[in-house]
Amino acid sequence: APRREGEGLSHPGSEEGAESRYHGERGAEPCAEKWLRTESSWRLGWHFDFGVAEKPRVKMTERFDCHHCNESLFGKKYILREDNPYCVACFETQYANTCEECGKPIGCDCKDLSYKDRHWHEACFHCSQCRSSLVDKPFAAKEDQLLCTDCYSNEYSSKCQECKKTIMPGTRKMEYKGNSWHETCFICHRCQQPIGTKSFIPKDNQNFCVPCYEKQHAMQCVQCKKPITTGGVTYREQPWHKECFVCTACRKQLCGQRFTARDEFAYCLNCFCDLYAKKCAGCTNPISGLGGTKYISFEERQWHNDCFNCKKCSLSLVGRGFLTERDDILCPDCGKDI
Incomplete structure (x- = not known):
């Protein structure tokens, strides 16, 4: 709620003038009165050209003029600002705040309501849509407009997906x-x-806590027989946890890697080659046969294409005629003396 400015600007001697003081005998006219304006330290006073006060603050021979227009303030209402007196007209011209709604100065006899360095007359401080007063009521600000809670909720608040009702400002959502x-x-x-704030799993526009989802919807891993709640992989139409889908030999995860299978068991390429791939007769390394690897096969022996060379001159024999001498292969030129 906005703070109020200008409280207590009442006339001397009234019921509201809680700080009024009198000099001299009871019932005498006030000689110099002041009221404190909380934020700006302004004091509203009256001076009367009477000599009935015991200790008048201003002698009748002294001048007491407006600090701006120099008009006499005797017998007139005035305002003190930084210990300088101003007539009401000069003060309102020089220092009064301008109302955001009507654009007029907020005079000394009006309440000044402020919010974030903006000011309103009390009568102008209302909802920008329904025009109801916001004085002493909660309100919200949107794009420099003030709105009562009802108008703000109808215009800007979210609607609950479940009950379709407005989620009021300040409500947890x-x-x-x-x-x-x-x-x-x-x-x-x-x-x-x-x-x-617990974990949940959405399915078919419905939300489930994790235990209920596992009971009602989750597939079970073919390896560990436990529910698969997030992620998972499918191999040969069977579900696996990512962490359960591993190489049969080295137990490394296969998800996201190339692998092959033998007798329905999955292997990473390295383990498969070490265990089952044929060995090159030239370099003795495995020939995987995967990824388009080309090799030569002759009399139950295999060579990588790059390894199928003449034993003596190292000439590639791929697509050429060759001779054999025991375990060696030779080009026709190197083998002509055999």
Whole structure:
């Protein structure tokens, strides 16, 4: 709620003038009165050309003029600012705040309501849509406009995805993928318990707590027989946890890597080559046969294409005639003397 400025600007001797003081005998006219204006330290005073006060603050022979226009202030209402007196007209011209709504100065006899360095007359401080007064009421600001809570809720507040009612400002709400819920409406579809800040799993526009989802919807890993709640892989139409889908030999995870299988068991390429791939007769390394690797096969022996060379001159024999001498292969030129 906005703070009030200008409280206590009442006339001397009135019931509201709680700080009024009198000099001399009871019932005498006030000689110099002041009221404190909280934020700006302004004092509202009256001077009367009477000599009935015991100790008048201003002698009748002294001048008491407006600091701006130099007009006499005797018998007139004035305002003190930084210990300088001003007539009401000069003060309002020089220092009074301008109302945001009507654009007129907020005079000394008006209440000045302020919010974030903006000021309003009390009568001008109202909702920009329904025009109801916002004095002593909660309100919200949107794009420099002041709105009562009802108008703000109708215009800008989110609607609960579950109950379709407005989520009032200041109410705790849950948000997920652009949708909003009251905290009490964000519940598990199966057990109807509030989810709050706990983990949940959405399915078919419904939200489930993790235990209920595992019971109702989750597939079970073919390896460990436990529910698969997030991620997972499918191999030969069977579900696996990522961490359960590993090489049969070295137990490294295969998810995201190339692998092959033998007798329905999955192997990484390194383990498969070490265990089952044929060995090159030239370099003795495995020939995987994967990824388009080309090799030569002759009499139950295999060579990588790059390794199928003449034993003596190292000439490539791929696509050429060759001779054999025991375990060696030779080009026709090197083998003509055999």
